[in-house]
Amino acid sequence: MGLWATPTLAVLPSEQLKDPALEARARAVSAGLRCVVCQNQSIDDSDAPLAHDLRVLVRERIVAGDTDAQATQYLVDRYGHYVLLKPPFETATWLLWLGPALVLAGGAGGIVLWLRRRPTAVPALAADEEAEVARLLGDNR
Amino acid sequence: MKRLIFLVPVVLFAALIAVFAHGLTQDPSRIPSVMIDRPLPTFELAGLDGKPGFASSDVAGEPHLLNLFASWCAACPQEHPMLFQIAASGVPVFGIDWKDDPAAAAKWLAQLGNPYRRIAADPTARTGIDLGVTGVPETFVVDKHGRIRYKQTGPITAADWSGTLQPMLAKLRSEA
Known part of the structure; x- marks a missing residue:
């Protein structure tokens, strides 16, 4: 039933683990790892030969008893944080993560300043101004 | 002076353009290696054609190049x-035949010649993955303690050799 729903599955039947729970974990880990050859695909999505090798490697690590984090770390040790499709929060990426919030906070701060500086109360008219208004409006007032 | 505040968005926009323009000059296929200054991963691989391969412990002792190649590799x-020229200059070049059929590699080397001091076959690609290799050719500069000091991605050009690799190897040789 699921076959027609995922016609472009890159994971070959021969790669899949017999235990569905382990296979599901392997799929989830693979989905977060960048295919270093194709760059904008995960190894779970890619047909590249190296992606195949890495998928098999992830499954081997999981079968060997690695946690998901350990299996991911195994590849990070070799390819760096670059293999993670979701970059971790660190010195080199704080601006990436906090950038949108900083821009939003800056904009909000700007609006608050603008609203505060804007004169809120209209100053009352002086006596001579009142007289001028009365003269201009005449009896219609 | 107060009027100039309207220039702030313009200046910010110009700064953003400058950042993007700089980004366009960068090559996104260049992946920084995390292997620099790390020891070679441990491996022990057989050779091609029944010849002896080598292990990671065999290559220390002298600064050298570790070149990953394959018979299917276009570059x-x-x-x-260049590898012949480098080997002739006295720098040992070790080869790892990566993700390849050893018989095809032996045939390929018979045609093109063999510049390598030793060749190790890595048909399962595991040693290459341990080195963080994304494709071939890739070349590592390894110092005499067996530590990786530099990684060249893609073919070594004459300019890479004379501009980067040769000076680096000369420096590594003079290190105590």
């Missing part, structure tokens, strides 16, 4: 003459 024949 490797382009690099091959």
